[in-house]
Amino acid sequence: MKQAAPSNATSVLAPVIMFFILFGTWQFATVGFDIPRWILPNPVSIIETMFVSFSEFAPHIGISIVTIICGFLVAVPIGIMLAALITNFKIIDTTLSPFVIFLVITPLITLVPLLMIWFGFGIEVKMLAVVIQSFPIVMMNSATGFNNVENIRLELMKSLCASRWQTFTMAILPSALPNVFTGIKLASIFATIAAVTSELIGGNIGIGSQIIKYSQYMQTEKAFACIFFTAIIGTTFYGLINLVERKIVRWKI
Template sequence: MGALVKKGWRPLGVLLLLLCIWEVSVKLANIPGWLLPAPSSIAKEAASGIAGLLPHIQSTIWLSVGGFIIGCTVGVLVAVMLHLLPGVQESVYPLLILSQNVPIIVLAPLLVIWFGFGLLPKIIVITLVCFFPVAVAAMDGFRSVPAEMKHYMVMAGASKIQTFTKLEWPYALSSVFSGLKISATYSVMGAVISEWLGAKHGIGVYMTLASSSFRTDRVFVAIFIIMALSLLFFGVITLAENRLIKWRRRKVM
């Protein structure tokens, strides 16, 4: 914990320095607030409107978490299937890569046409954003298992399923968590994009209303909230990774 605190003060110091430069530059250049508000103005707007922000934040959190869980579950299942079925991997993996070349912002209107303005198209957007990093990271983790360890499992008489559960999955766990951390940050972005499809609450809705009324300070409030949520989700996954990896190490020892 002490090491994290020692490492954490440096980026925090850089962030505070950038905010001070931003504040001073806006004041000296006399930039109008609708064009670029000062950090102090953004903080005042966030503090004064916190009661109205809470429903939007809560909606985005629930949407992000739900889509993240579904997307990561799909990603892990796809990675396991492709790993255990090499013939299917050769046929499907190029299609997975091709699916990521379609921008989500372009696909979103089609999802509305096909599934309406309900919850389903929003979950699909977040799932599409989250599943690919997890799937690719997990597959890379499976492939990184040393060949001699696989050979040892075969010599010990282990089946393919036993080799996967006892060797390949534990070995790939660190790679899976790397994908989870990427997806955790992407889930917030996916939730905000999905809220542009016609939600009643959410940071995406708040940002759209602020932008249409030229409330640049509120737009920046939304941006900082998105950043904070992304960092929060990233931190939760990192904490879970540290706990699980330590638990596995203690069990092995």
């Protein structure tokens, strides 16, 4: 039997309750067992640090957001374009697929040091890391959607003597939008991870670099504050894309 979808109130209330349970347990454990703040600060002190020291974090948060968005905006069209090519031309699929799989299975942390040796330590390298990490997941999900369009739609376009471009833009792409947006949402997660990871490895700007700095100086509350900011950035980014999907792909919702 198909389960009923949760109501909007339940969808909001359930994670909020879980949030308070988790953070309440964390707060109780750190205070009750008198755990030193430099080992594990309690969530109240972390949130207080986020507000009190926000001016210290803000420039680095801005750099990370710019890195994520710029890399993401390059990765998405590349991924969709490559998906369109490999689903329409077998030779391109055969040629590119092994390299895309290589990028997917290779941990980014092993590539970033090489990218920095080749291209320096600027923000451009971190954007490149975001692109490398993000476009394959967009491509793979988009290709799945392009390859699973109902035959009746394709036959209709063929009966109307539509060109390959017309068939793609008017039948294939609209039908594949749920898969495309799945790839885009996953890419937003990968983009956040890639940006912060590249900042962890090298450089002194960006929220990732600050996590390393504060950890080295035992400023654990500030390190956790940076982690919380990273989570907020990633969650907000994902939520915005999900909102756009709901506005565009109305037949799926």
